[in-house]
Amino acid sequence: MKQFSGQVLFLDRSDINTDEIIPARYLTENTREALQPFLLEDLTLEGFNPATDLHGKSVIITRTNFGCGSSREHAPWALETNGIHLVIAESFARIFKQNMFNCGMMAIELPEETLNEIFSTYAGTKTHLITEFDKKRFILKNENRTHTRSFSLSGFNLALVMAGGWVEYADMHY
Amino acid sequence: MGRTVAEKIFDAHRVSNPFDDIHVLRLDAVFCHEITTPIAINDLISRGKDRVFNPSKLKVVIDHVTPAKDAKTALQGKILREWARRHRIRDFFDIGRNGVCHALFPEKGFVRPGYTIIMGDSHTCTHGAFGAFAAGVGTTDLEVGILKGVCAFHEPHSIKIIITGNLPEGVYAKDVILSVIGCIGVNGATNKIIEFAGPVIDALSMEGRMTICNMAVEAGATCGICCPDSTTVSYLWEFIKDDYGSPDEALDDFSKILPDEDADYEDILYHDVSALEPQVTFGYKPDQITAARNLMGTCVDQVYIGSCTNGRMEDLRIAAQVLRGQRINDKVRGIVSPATPKIFQQALEEGILQTFLDAGFCVTNPTCGACLGMSNGVLAEGEVCASTTNRNFNGRMGKGGMVHLMSPATAAATALAGHIAPWIP
Numbered sequence: 187m188k189q190f191s192g193q194v195l196f197l198d199r200s201d202i203n204t205d206e207i208i209p210a211r212y213l214t215e216n217t218r219e220a221l222q223p224f225l226l227e228d229l230t231l232e233g234f235n236p237a238t239d240l241h242g243k244s245v246i247i248t249r250t251n252f253g254c255g256s257s258r259e260h261a262p263w264a265l266e267t268n269g270i271h272l273v274i275a276e277s278f279a280r281i282f283k284q285n286m287f288n289c290g291m292m293a294i295e296l297p298e299e300t301l302n303e304i305f306s307t308y309a310g311t312k313t314h315l316i317t318e319f320d321k322k323r324f325i326l327k328n329e330n331r332t333h334t335r336s337f338s339l340s341g342f343n344l345a346l347v348m349a350g351g352w353v354e355y356a357d358m359h360y
Numbered sequence: 361m362g363r364t365v366a367e368k369i370f371d372a373h374r375v376s377n378p379f380d381d382i383h384v385l386r387l388d389a390v391f392c393h394e395i396t397t398p399i400a401i402n403d404l405i406s407r408g409k410d411r412v413f414n415p416s417k418l419k420v421v422i423d424h425v426t427p428a429k430d431a432k433t434a435l436q437g438k439i440l441r442e443w444a445r446r447h448r449i450r451d452f453f454d455i456g457r458n459g460v461c462h463a464l465f466p467e468k469g470f471v472r473p474g475y476t477i478i479m480g481d482s483h484t485c486t487h488g489a490f491g492a493f494a495a496g497v498g499t500t501d502l503e504v505g506i507l508k509g510v511c512a513f514h515e516p517h518s519i520k521i522i523i524t525g526n527l528p529e530g531v532y533a534k535d536v537i538l539s540v541i542g543c544i545g546v547n548g549a550t551n552k553i554i555e556f557a558g559p560v561i562d563a564l565s566m567e568g569r570m571t572i573c574n575m576a577v578e579a580g581a582t583c584g585i586c587c588p589d590s591t592t593v594s595y596l597w598e599f600i601k602d603d604y605g606s607p608d609e610a611l612d613d614f615s616k617i618l619p620d621e622d623a624d625y626e627d628i629l630y631h632d633v634s635a636l637e638p639q640v641t642f643g644y645k646p647d648q649i650t651a652a653r654n655l656m657g658t659c660v661d662q663v664y665i666g667s668c669t670n671g672r673m674e675d676l677r678i679a680a681q682v683l684r685g686q687r688i689n690d691k692v693r694g695i696v697s698p699a700t701p702k703i704f705q706q707a708l709e710e711g712i713l714q715t716f717l718d719a720g721f722c723v724t725n726p727t728c729g730a731c732l733g734m735s736n737g738v739l740a741e742g743e744v745c746a747s748t749t750n751r752n753f754n755g756r757m758g759k760g761g762m763v764h765l766m767s768p769a770t771a772a773a774t775a776l777a778g779h780i781a782p783w784i785p
């Protein structure tokens with residue numbers, strides 16, 4: 187199973203598409219690792235600088251419809267090669283979400299009010315998130331505050347995360 | 361409750377049903393090309409799982425950029441070639457024998473009614489023309505298909521589209537599917553399976569049915585399916601004659617997957633084509649459709665006839681019929697790509713390539729080429745292309761280019777006129 191805890195990168199925007207996550211000009215690469223330097227290179231978000239802001243981050247928290255646009259699996263891979271295995275949003279594009287679980291990563295939906303609260307409390311601060319997988323909950327922490335929020339997973343997605351993705355799951359079961 | 365074609369195929373291939381709404385199916389074939397497969401191969405290698413479930417069920421082609429245009433595309437070809445050799449995949453098609461995957465594989469007899477097929481390519485839905493369940497998938501699904509011969513799918517919800525009426529002269533399968541997408545929209549069948557039926561479909565050749573199913577994905581569908589009938593059997597007969605005593609016996613066997621009378625569809629739509637005119641797209645979405653005569657003022661820089669939608673023999677014959685004895689407009693660059701070597705050869709024998717050459721067309725080798733804006737006819741910024749392909753997305757045939765989708769007849773008439781124009785037979 188992958189690692190789902192670490193420092194949080196807040197992306198306070200909706201509809202971040204797969205072209206922003208990994209631009210189409212890198213699709214001719216033949217390995218996942220080759221995508222590593224280009225994650226979020228074209229993201230339109232004021233004040234965001236991929237060269238400095240991605241450093242040390244393991245979790246993304248964002249708004250609605252994350253991963254919309256082209257269904258390229260390069261988007262989760264670009265996250266994976268940067269050590270980001272967990273994205274939390276109000277909603278995801280369907281194929282992006284399934285691609286995440288297929289890769290053994292997590293795309294978790296939380297309600298709007300919860301996200302509003304998280305953004306107002308933690309965005310802009312150095313925030314650490316711990317995933318307690320057995321208890322299906324996240325613990326968010328910064329210098330001053332701690333919050334615990336529970337999440338849910340479908341049976342199939344849970345099995346994929348536990349196995350480390352669909353390739354590993356299928357190789358075990360079929 | 362009765363069952364649809366897809367439900368019957370699912371029932372015949374289900375390996376397990378590990379969770380509600382997840383059906384793991386056994387695959388009859390996994391198709392591969394050089395754009396999406398190399399990264400799957402490299403990932404399997406890095407996981408220590410460089411294996412294939414059954415080399416005889418893998419069908420592999422280099423088709424998107426061939427001959428390679430630069431070092432990167434050459435490397436993609438090389439990875440695929442070496443992998444096919446390493447695993448003794450016999451059905452591997454390289455330069456000289458290669459063609460556009462969705463035209464080549466049916467022609468080789470690799471598709472059968474009732475089959476389950478995946479490929480890392482969105483137009484895999486084309487093979488539904490044979491009554492197969494064929495779906496485009498992502499890389500992880502492709503890896504699992506290669507490794508284990510299975511794929512997981514959600515519940516197969518189907519809609520039925522019944523095409524009625526009589527196709528007017530000069531109006532073809534491409535016009536039918538464009539008008540259907542225009543009606544239901546680019547999300548009209550998202551994650552659903554479209555069963556195409558009715559007298560117009562029954563009267564189409566396999567080539568016409570492939571044109572229709574090819575574009576099911578442009579309405580969001582996972583797969584388009586036409587029911588197998590005597591047309592399907594005659595197309596396949598040379599490949600199946602050892603398995604069946606007679607064509608009737610084959611048809612009888614294939615009838616197992618026909619939908620039940622009381623099958624459960626999410627929707628049943630009737631689409632009458634008796635008054636249909638030649639259709640073209642405008643804008644950047646395949647559901648932005650209008651009659652070709654409404655865009656007569658639109659000048660074009662390039663006309664492209666080819667692709668998995670309309671690069672087959674029937675398409676070339678129709679275009680040649682329009683062009684015969686005439687020269688295309690001086691301002692137009694005409695490019696035709698016969699979709700497979702067999703089609704190329706036959707077009708040569710029938711004098712069709714001569715007709716294209718006489719008209720001023722450039723004839724290329726079989727390849728996807730210009731269709732996805734990677735080679736053999738990329739558009740410059742601000743250029744306009746009349747194309748028989750299936751996608752008019754922004755930048756599809758070259759950054760800043762505009763693509764108008766249409767039938768081969770309309771494309772040929774447009775090449776002659778220099779602006780979009782329907783063919784008046």
Ligand code: SF4
Binds near residue numbers: 460481668728
């Ligand atoms: S011809 Fe075009 S649409 Fe068809 S497989 Fe090739 S690139 Fe894709």
